[in-house]
Structure formats: structure tokens, C-alpha cells
Amino acid sequence: MQLIELEEDLKRLKGLVRRADKVAHKRDVLLPKWLPIVNEYLAATDNEHEKDKVDDNPIFAYCVVWLFDIDDLAQGIELGLKAIELKQPMARAIRRQWAGFISDAVFDWAEIQAENGHSIEPYFSQVFNRVINDWKLPEQVTAKYYKFAGLALLRTTNGEVKPTQVGDIDRLQQADALLEKAASLHKHAQVKTVRNKIEMRIRALEAYGSQEQGT
Structure with a gap:
């Protein structure tokens, strides 16, 4: 009934x-x-x-x-x-199967939240951990999660991705490692430009640190 x-x-x-x-x-x-x-x-x-x-x-x-x-x-x-x-x-x-459905639903939600400067936690990390550790999803799905996690470390409070606004070298390197992983999983991850910007920002911060030590 x-x-x-x-x-x-x-x-x-x-x-x-x-x-x-x-x-x-x-x-x-x-x-x-x-x-x-x-x-x-x-x-x-x-x-x-x-x-x-x-x-x-x-x-x-x-x-x-x-x-x-x-x-x-x-x-x-x-x-x-x-x-x-x-x-x-x-x-x-x-x-879709459950893993694909959940990963897509949470990713779509996280994109909207991030672009509007809102928190994506704890839900993004909760599912990201499943995507990279437990679920066998297509490479492009796993890659977009790695990419998004990397970009999340570069976002300003209003949701824009700006490596030039990040002053922590460790954070920049962590973001770059996530983006590198995305690129290794899917050749069309489209992370080259932002990785170049990260590299330039790290060099600028290192140069600034060297100048500070020399004064």
C-alpha cells in the first residue's frame, strides 16, 4: 500500500x-x-x-x-x-549510482557557496574524503574535486580565486599540490594558468622575505 x-x-x-x-x-x-x-x-x-x-x-x-x-x-x-x-x-x-549522485550534488552546492563567499564546510571535505579514499569514480570527477579543493585555498572572502591575495606560502604550495593532482588525473583539468599565478606569488613572497631579512 x-x-x-x-x-x-x-x-x-x-x-x-x-x-x-x-x-x-x-x-x-x-x-x-x-x-x-x-x-x-x-x-x-x-x-x-x-x-x-x-x-x-x-x-x-x-x-x-x-x-x-x-x-x-x-x-x-x-x-x-x-x-x-x-x-x-x-x-x-x-x-547514477549513489556515490556519483552524492559527489555531484555536493559539488554543485559547493560551487554556488564558494562563488558567493560562503563556507563549503563541513560537507565538501566530508565528501572529498570519500571521493579520494573510498569511491571509484571517473577520473574527471575526482580531478574536479582536487581542483576545487585547491581553488578553495585561493579564494578571497567574496569568493574570487586570487593567488595574489594569499600571503601564506604553505597555503599556496598546498593549493598547487591539489591542482597538480587534478592535472595528473585529467588532462583537461585546466589548472595551468592558476598554477603559474601561484608560482609567481610564491616567488614574490620569497623575494619579499629575503629583502626583509637583508634589512
Whole structure:
């Protein structure tokens, strides 16, 4: 009966035209309705006797997707990682697997936050660690994470990437190492220009330090 009801909810959701209306409906109607059921399901899977009896749960999958759609990254990442642990299939409307979906969703969110001078933590680092240590994603996906992590060290408070504004040589070298890794993973990472700027900035700071010591 729940799956029939879910199908009806998905049809109603599909009938909404505007993205803002879809997001509001997921936040205000669908998640309050279905998330408690997901939490009950997860509580049951934590039971020692139920751990080997995990069944496919499309309600769980759609709730995770909706959490990312409404930018509830804290709960979205938590439940997304749980979905991977439980080997839950992705919602049928999504053609990617969980790791790819989560990495793309968090990356898109982080880009918007960074460009507007907002913090990307803790969510970016949380997923970045998974991308580089646990998940076997296409090289260009891993490369864009390394690149973004490097650029994040060069951003000003208003979100612009400006190596000339960074006064810490260690920070510049750390950024360059991340960008170098991105380039090694994907030849079209497009990091050469910013790496040249980093090199010039490091030389300028080293020259300034030498002048200071000579005075």
C-alpha cells in the first residue's frame, strides 16, 4: 500500500511545472510524510536480527534524493552513506549510482557557496574524503574535486580565486599540490594558468622575505 501511495505522490510531483514548486512540495509535503517511515526502517535495520534482511526500499531512496534537492546536505549525506552501506538501489528516476549522485550534488552546492563567499564546510571535505579514499569514480570527477579543493585555498572572502591575495606560502604550495593532482588525473583539468599565478606569488613572497631579512 505504501508503494502504491508513493507512486501517486511521484505522479503529483511530476505534474508540478516550476522547480521552486517541486522543491517546496518535497520540503513541506513529501519529506514530512515519508521520512518518519524511513527512520523506522533504518531503526529496524539496526536490529541485530534484521541486519541480513535488508530489502530494497524505494521510499528510502527517494527521500535521500529529495533531501539533496532541498539542500539539506547534513541529512542527505548521512542517509546517502547509509544507503551505500545497506546496498540500497538508487531511485529509478536517477541514472547514477549513489556515490556519483552524492559527489555531484555536493559539488554543485559547493560551487554556488564558494562563488558567493560562503563556507563549503563541513560537507565538501566530508565528501572529498570519500571521493579520494573510498569511491571509484571517473577520473574527471575526482580531478574536479582536487581542483576545487585547491581553488578553495585561493579564494578571497567574496569568493574570487586570487593567488595574489594569499600571503601564506604553505597555503599556496598546498593549493598547487591539489591542482597538480587534478592535472595528473585529467588532462583537461585546466589548472595551468592558476598554477603559474601561484608560482609567481610564491616567488614574490620569497623575494619579499629575503629583502626583509637583508634589512
